[in-house]
Amino acid sequence: ILNVEQSPQSLHVQEGDSTNFTCSFPSSNFYALHWYRWETAKSPEALFVMTLNGDEKKKGRISATLNTKEGYSYLYIKGSQPEDSATYLCAFNDYKLSFGAGTTVTVRA
Amino acid sequence: EAQVTQNPRYLITVTGKKLTVTCSQNMNHEYMSWYRQDPGLGLRQIYYSMNVEVTDKGDVPEGYKVSRKEKRNFPLILESPSPNQTSLYFCASSPDKTGFSEAFFGQGTRLTVV
Numbered sequence: 548i549l550n551v552e553q554s555p556q557s558l559h560v561q562e563g564d565s566t567n568f569t570c571s572f573p574s575s576n577f578y579a580l581h582w583y584r585w586e587t588a589k590s591p592e593a594l595f596v597m598t599l600n601g602d603e604k605k606k607g608r609i610s611a612t613l614n615t616k617e618g619y620s621y622l623y624i625k626g627s628q629p630e631d632s633a634t635y636l637c638a639f640n641d642y643k644l645s646f647g648a649g650t651t652v653t654v655r656a
Numbered sequence: 657e658a659q660v661t662q663n664p665r666y667l668i669t670v671t672g673k674k675l676t677v678t679c680s681q682n683m684n685h686e687y688m689s690w691y692r693q694d695p696g697l698g699l700r701q702i703y704y705s706m707n708v709e710v711t712d713k714g715d716v717p718e719g720y721k722v723s724r725k726e727k728r729n730f731p732l733i734l735e736s737p738s739p740n741q742t743s744l745y746f747c748a749s750s751p752d753k754t755g756f757s758e759a760f761f762g763q764g765t766r767l768t769v770v
Contacts, residue, residue: 551698579755590660590746591699593758636698640755643714646691646698 551639553647560627560654567623568650570637574618581638582611582622585649591636594622627654658683662747662762669737669769677732677765679747685760687753688730689714690722692743693764699746705730706753737769 552571560566572580579598583591595604600615608625624631634649660681669675681688689704691714701714705724719741721733730749734741747762 581755581758583759590761590763591759592761596756596758598756638699638759642753642755643689643701643704644699644755644759645715646700648696648698 551637551645551647553635553637553650555650556648557651557653560624560631560652562627562629562654562656564627565623565625566627566652567621568635568652570620570622570639570647572618572620572637572639573641574616576641577615577639578642579640580613580615580620581640581644582620583636583638585634585636586632594635622650624652627652629654629656658760660747660749660760660762662745662765665763665765667765667767669767671738671769672736675734675737675767677734677745677747677767679730679732679762680728681730681749681760682728683749683751683760684727685749685751686727687751688724688747688749689759690720690730690732691746691748692716693746694743702732702745704753737767739769741767742769743767 582594585591597613602613613620634651636649638644638646690702691699703722705711745765748759750759751757
């Protein structure tokens with residue numbers, strides 16, 4: 548089982564503030580890094596699939612960067628809104644997806 | 657609408673009573689997999705299937721069985737459930753096994769074994 552670590556485990560953000568959190572993964576044998584957003588009582592939904600070192604992807608106020616050589620990815624939320632409250636999962640793919648435990652973001656109004 | 661459908665959403669059962677959780681996708685995806693999610697742990701893969709009649713063990717296969725007789729369906733079978741199989745289960749599908757495409761998840765099945 549691959550060691551995919553996410554930190555912090557949880558964080559609280561004031562509405563309007565920006566935040567970021569980390570996914571660490573093995574730097575060898577890299578194929579792809581996935582980010583998913585998982586809201587309570589719903590299914591995880593894909594945010595990004597990143598494949599190249601230096602990749603930067605953006606969807607609305609959420610963006611992600613990828614460093615495959617050092618084995619980490621950052622997810623950024625700009626100007627957090629209550630609807631951003633969710634657990635954000637990253638998953639490392641060499642020949643199958645291995646998920647981290649997630650970062651749970653709570654945005655306070 | 658493209659989707660992965662799991663049933664049931666919630667299930668309470670007793671130790672030893674065989675059960676099946678169904679999973680169906682309408683996207684003609686080749687790759688399907690089952691995960692369990694437990695507090696403090698990431699999604700852990702139970703079994704996966706790369707195509708019809710091709711299945712293989714994931715990281716935590718003990719106590720589970722699967723089958724893939726048709727491309728769209730991938731049921732999860734617990735022959736003799738035990739309390740340590742109480743968990744939240746997700747089925748997922750993706751176009752292929754390369755990992756370059758996103759996975760689509762079902763709504764989840766919350767299983768309690770008493």
